[in-house]
Amino acid sequence: GNRRSTEDFEIGDVLGEGSYSTVTLATTVHPPYRQYALKVLDKEHIKRERKTKYVLIERDTLKTLDGHPGVIKLWWTFQDEWSLYYVLEYAENGELLKWIKKYGSFDLRSARYYVAQILSAVEYMHEKGVIHRDLKPENILLDRNMRVKITDFGTAKLLRQDEIKDGQPAPAEVQPGGRPRARSFVGTPEYVSPEILSEGRESSFSSDFWALGCVLYQVLAGHPPFQARTEYLTFQKIINLQYDFPPGFPAHARDLVEKLLVVDPLARLGGDPANGNGIEAIKSHPFFTERLRPTRSSLSEAGAQ
Numbered sequence: 252g253n254r255r256s257t258e259d260f261e262i263g264d265v266l267g268e269g270s271y272s273t274v275t276l277a278t279t280v281h282p283p284y285r286q287y288a289l290k291v292l293d294k295e296h297i298k299r300e301r302k303t304k305y306v307l308i309e310r311d312t313l314k315t316l317d318g319h320p321g322v323i324k325l326w327w328t329f330q331d332e333w334s335l336y337y338v339l340e341y342a343e344n345g346e347l348l349k350w351i352k353k354y355g356s357f358d359l360r361s362a363r364y365y366v367a368q369i370l371s372a373v374e375y376m377h378e379k380g381v382i383h384r385d386l387k388p389e390n391i392l393l394d395r396n397m398r399v400k401i402t403d404f405g406t407a408k409l410l411r412q413d414e415i416k417d418g419q420p421a422p423a424e425v426q427p428g429g430r431p432r433a434r435s436f437v438g439t440p441e442y443v444s445p446e447i448l449s450e451g452r453e454s455s456f457s458s459d460f461w462a463l464g465c466v467l468y469q470v471l472a473g474h475p476p477f478q479a480r481t482e483y484l485t486f487q488k489i490i491n492l493q494y495d496f497p498p499g500f501p502a503h504a505r506d507l508v509e510k511l512l513v514v515d516p517l518a519r520l521g522g523d524p525a526n527g528n529g530i531e532a533i534k535s536h537p538f539f540t541e542r543l544r545p546t547r548s549s550l551s552e553a554g555a556q
């Protein structure tokens with residue numbers, strides 16, 4: 252049958268390491284020789300750290316999202332005595348973060364190319380009831396054609412069908428005594444939204460749009476908007492909206508960042524679909540629709556075509 256095992260793959264370089272998983276290049280040993288990213292999860296570690304829920308969410312979320320070009324594809328899963336194995340799509344050019352560091356920052360045309368693809372993948376996730384909750388340049392991969400592939404859904408939230416009412420998850424059940432439900436997960440400090448930090452709220456679709464604003468800022472500025480020596484100081488900057496733009500930051504991009512980095516999730520661009528402020532409000536922003544003046548390089552590229 253088509254059951255797979257580690258015998259079917261030649262294991263190559265390590266592509267990434269997580270707290271309880273390692274991703275390596277894996278090439279099939281039988282033709283057609285194909286390259287995959289093999290994510291190996293240690294069963295003992297998962298049990299000890301009580302991460303079973305996250306492991307199952309990742310598999311279910313990837314299956315739910317299968318078929319969109321902007322989301323990493325899960326081909327197969329299998330296990331042995333010690334590990335779980337996810338055979339995932341290989342994105343040859345790796346993390347967007349590496350390219351931001353390599354180039355320092357992107358020009359406006361490149362920034363729009365990448366952010367538009369990220370937004371398209373996020374729109375698809377939300378339509379399927381998935382909140383990523385940890386969008387950041389490390390989880391935005393690039394394939395051999397530099398096309399965006401979003402990965403790492405281990406901390407995503409998969410809403411039940413009834414929860415996808417007007418694009419917001421049901422308000423977190425409040426325990427007797429008024430305390431919000433114990434917080435399930437908080438993303439990476441630099442990209443986590445204020446409502447999660449200050450009210451311990453559950454993530455919503457709007458939390459992904461906050462992270463998108465941080466990524467847009469970062470591809471043009473070369474660093475994230477909120478960064479400090481410690482997590483606590485980073486969190487303070489976020490809840491106090493303490494950031495500024497470097498000189499020369501393009502005007503339309505600045506306007507879009509200012510409309511995404513808004514503390515109130517409902518007032519954030521795209522944050523309140525029930526009241527006409529849905530993802531279309533982001534897609535129709537001048538950052539995506541403005542005609543860009545041809546630059547010398549784009550003219551020569553156009554000439555070459």
Ligand SMILES: NC(=O)Nc1ccc2c(c1)=C(Cc1cc(-c3cccc(C(=O)NCCN4CCCCC4)c3)c[nH]1)C(=O)N=2
Binds near residue numbers: 340403
């Ligand atoms: N947490 C997760 O789920 N992590 C995942 C999941 C799926 C996945 C994943 C991570 C991948 C990570 C990845 C990392 C890299 C990578 C790592 C280090 C360097 C490079 C790199 O320099 N790429 C440039 C071109 N190379 C140069 C060397 C020969 C091959 C092509 C890529 C490529 N792909 C991947 O391809 N697919």
